[in-house]
Amino acid sequence: MIVGLLNGPNLNLLGTREPSIYGTATLPEIVAQLNTVAVSLGVELRDAQSNSEGDLIDQVHAWRGEVSGVVINAGAYTHTSLALRDAFTATSLPFVEVHLSNIHAREPERRHSMLASAAIGMVCGLGAEGYEYALRGLVRALRART
Numbered sequence: 001m002i003v004g005l006l007n008g009p010n011l012n013l014l015g016t017r018e019p020s021i022y023g024t025a026t027l028p029e030i031v032a033q034l035n036t037v038a039v040s041l042g043v044e045l046r047d048a049q050s051n052s053e054g055d056l057i058d059q060v061h062a063w064r065g066e067v068s069g070v071v072i073n074a075g076a077y078t079h080t081s082l083a084l085r086d087a088f089t090a091t092s093l094p095f096v097e098v099h100l101s102n103i104h105a106r107e108p109e110r111r112h113s114m115l116a117s118a119a120i121g122m123v124c125g126l127g128a129e130g131y132e133y134a135l136r137g138l139v140r141a142l143r144a145r146t
């Protein structure tokens with residue numbers, strides 16, 4: 001089984017970006033850790049990051065037929081992008097949403113996710129480790145479907 005990891009805008013700056021909110025792990029460190037978890041789960045990980053909404057949508061389209069599901073941190077597009085949710089529903093790609101911070105404990109504009117209603121589930125507020133929980137949950141859900 002192949003699964004995708006998709007990171008949205010400004011997540012390429014993790015490590016130095018507001019570390020009191022997002023922690024000190026860099027995105028390459030998070031991806032490396034997730035690859036280790038993926039190997040232990042017996043799945044293959046593809047990963048991509050973009051600061052552009054259109055590129056994220058194109059990546060979801062490109063993964064149709066290639067990956068079985070996606071772990072996504074859409075960054076601020078979480079709160080605005082109906083188009084990104086449409087990309088998942090249009091491709092029927094199952095996904096788990098992840099956020100480093102607890103978006104429900106932050107500013108009101110971060111408390112709503114445009115993606116959540118189409119997601120298998122969401123992990124938020126658990127820092128970089130949340131990616132691991134999201135991957136484990138995604139793989140378990142995908143295996144339960146087959």
Ligand code: DQA
Nearest residue numbers: 010073075076099100101110
């Ligand atoms: C985030 C939360 C978003 O509100 C924010 O725009 C991000 C990161 C998180 O991982 O906590 O870029 O998705």
